[in-house]
Amino acid sequence: MNEHLSISAEELQAYVDGELESGRRDAVAAAAAADTALAKRIKQYWIINERLHGRYDVMLADPVPHPLLNILADRARYPGLRAAAVIAWIGLGAMLGVGVTMSVSQTTALRPLAEEAAYAHALYTRERRHAVEVTAVEVDHLNAWLSKRLSGPVVAPDIRDAGYTLIGGRLLPDAGVAAAQFMYEDGDGNRITLFVRQVGDDDRNTPLRYTRTHDVGIVHWLDGRLAYALAGGADKQHLLSISNQVHATHNR
């Protein structure tokens, strides 16, 4: 019972952040199981992180103000920009909707779809508590919210037939524009994600393409105004068959 007396404040934080090596991690977990006050404290540290995300993550989907983009586009003019930036920024706040549309056409700095999807996949699938922003419990809200931010219908496809259950989804920044990610899990805890990017008003369709990047298998395609990339650790055939289902649900 006195075991947890030897847990330092630093180790407790490392436990919260997943930075503790497995031996000590088990010791902290055992101590927390035997001590409700300690368990409560750990939970409170987690809640702090959740509240930080709840408070500030909204900025990730905020269009990058033009003054900031302009620094990159026109560095020579930088010295005079700071005052102008504040003014432009106030103006932009007043017409946020316009800002979103403009940044779609202005921003050409998109990373290749497969690469962006692979990064987002790697980043969030290993999260336990912050894997998604909105859980599947609120799937209607999730769809409505993402549709609003991606300026058109976005629906989390139902792929339970393929053995994957929706965990939820999140909004993602994509070179200053809103993108979305849905996350699914199979019975063994294997996760796949579907990355959804806005590609403009072109009504283009492409066949499914498979690629492998950063150790993640990706199947991607264009479907109207959205581009999709399904990412996962499963093999090529498996990913292609799931992608077919996703594609089918969208064109049903």
Next chain:
Amino acid sequence: MDRFERQLITHMPRLRRYAWALKGSRERADDLVQDCLARALSRRHLWIRAKGMRPWLFTIMHNIHVNDVSRDARAPQEMAVDDFDHLADTRVGSEGHQALEEIDQALQRLSPEHREIVLLVGLEQMPYKEASIVLDVPIGTVMSRLARAREQLREQLFESNIVGVTKIR
């Protein structure tokens, strides 16, 4: 726009999120991001690709922020108007909203050092090693600073209301 600049752009949303939480004001946050971008561009030759762009950018931002803090300490400026409500998320109900405002206030009561470490690890989700590079301190310092900072936040957010209950029990 070249590869370096494209990569820079993809980091902007995260830099802006961190700067906003750090400064407590969007206006001051975007000033900080702007200074950071300008400095990154002028020192692009110092960037070592293999080491990744995130720690490099956050290091630049940290250094500018530290200078800001010491300058403000020498000559206190009028606080910028806090504009958190401007971006208030409509999804959050009034109760949730209150909790979010609490975290703003609790953060702003921390020392600048403590605020940085809580945000780098808790919000930016940096590994301790990366945070130690950004802040240019040993990992042990990252850990002890983080422990103190998080405990202060925890006390502010969870302890003040339940002191009475604890005593009765």
